[in-house]
Amino acid sequence: MKKNLRVLSYPYTVWMAIFIVVPLFLILFYSLTKGDIHNISSLEFSLESYKKVLEPLYLKVIRDSFLLALVSTMICLVLGYPVALIIANTDHKYRNLLLMLFLVPMWMNFLLRTYAWMSLLSPNGLINRFLTMIGLPRLEIMPGKVAVLLGMVYNFLPFMVLPIYTVLSKIDKHVLEASSDLGGNRLVTFMKIILPLSIPGVVSGITMVFLPAVSTFVISGLLGGGKTPLIGDLIEQQFLFSRNWHFGSSLSIILMVMILISMAVMSRIDKNNQDEGGKAK
Amino acid sequence: MKKFLTCMIIVTVLFTMLVLLTGCSSKVVINVYNWGDYIDETLIDEFEKVTGIRVNYKTYSTNEELLAKMEAGGSSFDVVFPSDYAVSELIKRDMLIPLNFDNIPNYKYVDERFKGKEYDPEDKYSVPYFWGTIGILYNKDMVEDPVDSWDILWNQKYKGQILMKKDVRDTMGVALKKLGYSMNSTDDSELAEAKAILSAQSPLVIGYYGDEIRDLIANGDAAMGVTYSGDAMDLYWEGFENIDYAVPKEGTNIWYDTMVIPKSCKHKEEAEKFINFMLDPDVAYRNVEAIGYTSPNSEVLKRIEQKYPEVFELPAFWPDDEILSKSEVYLDLGDHKSKYNDIFTQILAE
Numbered sequence: 081m082k083k084n085l086r087v088l089s090y091p092y093t094v095w096m097a098i099f100i101v102v103p104l105f106l107i108l109f110y111s112l113t114k115g116d117i118h119n120i121s122s123l124e125f126s127l128e129s130y131k132k133v134l135e136p137l138y139l140k141v142i143r144d145s146f147l148l149a150l151v152s153t154m155i156c157l158v159l160g161y162p163v164a165l166i167i168a169n170t171d172h173k174y175r176n177l178l179l180m181l182f183l184v185p186m187w188m189n190f191l192l193r194t195y196a197w198m199s200l201l202s203p204n205g206l207i208n209r210f211l212t213m214i215g216l217p218r219l220e221i222m223p224g225k226v227a228v229l230l231g232m233v234y235n236f237l238p239f240m241v242l243p244i245y246t247v248l249s250k251i252d253k254h255v256l257e258a259s260s261d262l263g264g265n266r267l268v269t270f271m272k273i274i275l276p277l278s279i280p281g282v283v284s285g286i287t288m289v290f291l292p293a294v295s296t297f298v299i300s301g302l303l304g305g306g307k308t309p310l311i312g313d314l315i316e317q318q319f320l321f322s323r324n325w326h327f328g329s330s331l332s333i334i335l336m337v338m339i340l341i342s343m344a345v346m347s348r349i350d351k352n353n354q355d356e357g358g359k360a361k
Numbered sequence: 362m363k364k365f366l367t368c369m370i371i372v373t374v375l376f377t378m379l380v381l382l383t384g385c386s387s388k389v390v391i392n393v394y395n396w397g398d399y400i401d402e403t404l405i406d407e408f409e410k411v412t413g414i415r416v417n418y419k420t421y422s423t424n425e426e427l428l429a430k431m432e433a434g435g436s437s438f439d440v441v442f443p444s445d446y447a448v449s450e451l452i453k454r455d456m457l458i459p460l461n462f463d464n465i466p467n468y469k470y471v472d473e474r475f476k477g478k479e480y481d482p483e484d485k486y487s488v489p490y491f492w493g494t495i496g497i498l499y500n501k502d503m504v505e506d507p508v509d510s511w512d513i514l515w516n517q518k519y520k521g522q523i524l525m526k527k528d529v530r531d532t533m534g535v536a537l538k539k540l541g542y543s544m545n546s547t548d549d550s551e552l553a554e555a556k557a558i559l560s561a562q563s564p565l566v567i568g569y570y571g572d573e574i575r576d577l578i579a580n581g582d583a584a585m586g587v588t589y590s591g592d593a594m595d596l597y598w599e600g601f602e603n604i605d606y607a608v609p610k611e612g613t614n615i616w617y618d619t620m621v622i623p624k625s626c627k628h629k630e631e632a633e634k635f636i637n638f639m640l641d642p643d644v645a646y647r648n649v650e651a652i653g654y655t656s657p658n659s660e661v662l663k664r665i666e667q668k669y670p671e672v673f674e675l676p677a678f679w680p681d682d683e684i685l686s687k688s689e690v691y692l693d694l695g696d697h698k699s700k701y702n703d704i705f706t707q708i709l710a711e
Contacts, residue, residue, distance in 0.1 A: 117432075138710065199580075202577065203567070203581075223568040301527075302573070304568075305566075305567060305570065306568055307563075307569065307709070314706070314710070317709075319433075321423065321425040321426065322425070322529075322699070322702035322705075323428065323702075
């Protein structure tokens with residue numbers, strides 16, 4: 081039976097080979113060559129495009145994207161954890177409603193939601209008109225880094241809340257009762273029981289927010305006015321406008337390496353945590 | 362079990378193929394790839410109704426994007442709308458099919474002034490669609506100084522109120538023209554100067570945007586921005602009285618957007634039918650009314666002159682001859698393109 085079931089994975093294996101593995105190698109190939117991309121025989125090995133990535137200007141872009149992604153992930157965690165906790169502790173009757181409220185905005189296209197933020201935050205947008213009307217100083221954040229950060233947190237927050245919520249809602253209530261029976265107050269229960277048990281959710285939440293945040297490009301273009309370019313913007317520009325596939329590919333490879341490293345770090349944390357959990361049992 | 366699964370897969374694949382094949386044979390579909398906001402979309406429905414040809418309509422935002430998509434291959438386009446310098450690049454790279462003008466009788470309406478242009482000297486490959494200039498769109502309530510020169514985009518007074526175009530040729534072109542150089546310059550020292558003034562300008566610029574510039578200015582989010590004449594006409598038709606458009610005295614870029622048929626085309630005759638349809642005076646007139654740009658269609662120009670003679674006074678619709686004489690059409694930069702791209706990438710990353 082097991083063998084038969086394996087047949088079911090063939091379509092996906094083929095799909096993955098054609099649409100994921102082959103393109104990956106193509107990107108690697110383009111990143112390591114130079115020359116006219118239309119004439120494959122004219123391409124020659126070169127590290128030129130990697131050298132270009134190391135120019136201070138582009139290093140700054142990479143650093144900015146990394147920092148912005150990190151900060152937005154942190155903000156999502158700080159905002160998202162309590163929300164997940166609240167939803168998980170809500171009565172069953174209202175829990176689904178709360179979850180729905182969280183998910184409904186995600187049904188809308190994310191580009192549309194980002195445009196909506198643009199008209200809210202722009203210098204003469206709704207928020208500023210309201211502030212001026214009631215005599216408060218104007219909010220001058222768009223276009224700029226703060227607006228980009230806001231757009232990222234807004235767009236990616238659900239990816240933090242959902243995995244944490246899932247883990248929290250599965251915690252056995254008896255464990256919590258045992259804690260209070262043994263004299264643990266709410267803080268102790270949270271620190272010693274809930275938090276450690278929810279780490280897997282936190283880890284997957286961080287991964288799910290960090291990955292799209294570090295590679296995003298539309299949000300920074302619209303809310304940052306093109307002046308806060310992120311690595312995703314640079315890549316888009318190389319393929320869509322400059323037609324420099326070699327540079328675009330080497331940037332993509334660098335981004336992939338960055339993502340792989342962060343995922344390795346996260347899975348290490350996750351693994352350590354699971355080991356500890358095992359010991360406790 | 363295994364046999365059952367294999368059968369299931371085969372049946373599914375066959376069924377999918379059947380559906381796809383029947384979907385194809387029933388109606389010809391042409392892929393039309395145009396600039397965003399650049400057609401009266403009801404005309405597409407009408408074309409489908411009149412000819413029975415289905416149109417798969419998609420949009421892009423810069424010539425570079427169009428060229429990149431065509432270059433990447435994999436998609437077949439039947440009609441695309443490149444501007445002048447993109448047309449010459451496509452011709453040079455042998456990516457276009459010569460048009461059969463027997464299928465495009467409405468070509469006779471194209472005004473002589475728009476034929477035999479440098480980008481397609483023999484008019485073999487392209488038919489003009491719209492033409493215009495780039496210039497400064499500004500809010501009269503927010504700008505006190507006269508807007509007649511590119512210099513105003515470097516005026517400290519308007520710090521944080523200036524929008525520039527996220528388009529390599531337009532942004533570089535403005536800087537070069539302000540310095541008194543050609544917008545097609547390939548001279549390294551001239552380009553270095555352009556780069557220097559663009560980085561000096563960067564702190565004054567609130568953002569580099571594409572099609573959003575029109576709405577940001579109309580909404581009062583910024584005082585002025587570089588954009589296409591057609592955006593100004595669009596706001597004019599919509600009745601924005603506080604918005605005006607100036608073509609700087611140093612001269613500007615005159616552009617001609619065209620309809621061409623790329624080599625990847627699968628339905629040439631149908632594509633030519635589409636081009637012919639767009640040249641029909643009634644259709645072209647409705648198109649102008651909907652999107653505002655200036656038509657190269659002599660019949661349409663005549664009708665507009667009768668109905669709205671005042672628009673010929675607007676620099677956005679009909680620029681001054683003296684300024685036109687100082688203006689330039691973008692030329693294909695060939696191998697120098699990467700210089701422009703590198704500078705532009707660096708300006709944005711600063």
